[in-house]
Amino acid sequence: MLGLLHVLAIAAAGLFALIVPAVLFAIADGMRDLALSMLLVGAMGVFASLMVLGAIAGFQRRLGRASGYLALVAVWVLLPMIAAVSFKTLAGLSWIDAWFEAVAALTTSGSSVLIRETTPQAILFWRASIEWYGGFLILVSIIHVLAPGGFGGLPAGDRRIITGHASEMTVDLGDFRQILGYYMLMTFIVFVGLMVAGLAGPLAMMLSMMAIATGGFLPFEGALENHAGPLAQLMLAAGLLLGTFSVFWRRRLLRSPRQFFLANPEVIIVSAGVVLVATLFAARLAAVSGGAALGPIMAESL
Incomplete structure (x- = not known):
């Protein structure tokens, strides 16, 4: 049970920490009340998560096979409920709409009840960030839970390449940081490409997060070609293709592109x-x- 709480608290802390960049957008747009509300929601979420982590610190938290599956289910059931509170508070959605938006974001779905034309850019960036985080959680779920159980086409022997543990389900922040580092690097590469293609910084960042998460959320109304030219669309297509690669393909591609294609x-x-x-x-x-x-x-x- 402590291992389950540990996983859930870490996942929730990461979710609320992503509010910080969105707060900067609210400040830049002069929406001080929204910025303060977002900062309070993020601070309370991170504080509650740290309280849980502090309370179970020093206890054995390693997950077994059964508890690992339970932790996986808990994260994907409870985390959307936690995220729904933020959408209810910050975007003024009903509870049903807020829960739908949270589930759609974390599962990298393009479905959304947000009205792009009237929703503040800070909320749109927060929505895109949750989708990006959902893509990261999918990778972690595969490597740390499904792979040790022989699911998802990722053998335990391959998993040892990243975690060093072939058969145990571990909750090692060092492993998470390594995966997150590659995930952020790929996002940054697509972001730079979209910027070079002529997109504005905020839009390029949101689209790059969407691409790497292989999501479908667009932070604007209308067709993509009305907001991104042919070169930007090509860069976005390359980002989506990169996002569909195997987690190990991505790592090898970033380390040695030439060797990757030869092998x-x-x-x-x-x-x-x-x-x-x-x-x-x-x-x-x-x-x-x-x-x-x-x-x-x-x-x-x-």
């Missing part, structure tokens, strides 16, 4: 297949649209 020819085959299908789809769209420029259509197809 994994299937990546080249899959990538070529994606480009081929997108090209055929773009050609068909161009023909139907009366001979429109192929470049923008190709970017949209990818």
Whole structure:
């Protein structure tokens, strides 16, 4: 039980810590009341999590097989309820809508009840941050719970590459930090690419988080091509493709790209297949649209 509380408290602390960047957006937009409310919600959430961690510090917290599965279920059931409180308090949603928004965010779904045109940018950034965090939690769930049980196509022997523990379910912050480091690095790479493509910083950051989490939340109304040009769409497609890679593929790609492609020819085959299908789809769209420029259509197809 202590191991379960430990996992849940760490997950909740990370969730509320992500409010801090959103607070900066509220301050920049001159929304002091919203910034104060977000700061209070974040501080109370982090404080409560630290209180739980402090209370169980010094006790044995290693998870067994059964308790690991229970912790996994607890995180994915209770964390959306915790996040729903923030949406209820900060966005003024009903309890049902707040819970739906929290579940959609953490499961990296594109569904949302937020009205983009009237919702403050700080809330939209908070929503995108939760989706990004949900993608990270999915990786952690695979590596630390499903892999030791032989689920998810990630053998325990491969898991040892990251954690050093092939059969035990561990809650080691060092392991979490390593995964988070690679996750943040990939997000930053996509963010820089979108900035170079001409997107504004806040929009580039939200879209880069969405891409790496392979989510579907767009922080604006209307079609993507109305807010991002062909080059930005290509960068976003590359980010989404990177987000679909195996967790170990991502690590090897960042460490040694050339060796990665030489050792994994299937990546080249899959990538070529994606480009081929997108090209055929773009050609068909161009023909139907009366001979429109192929470049923008190709970017949209990818």
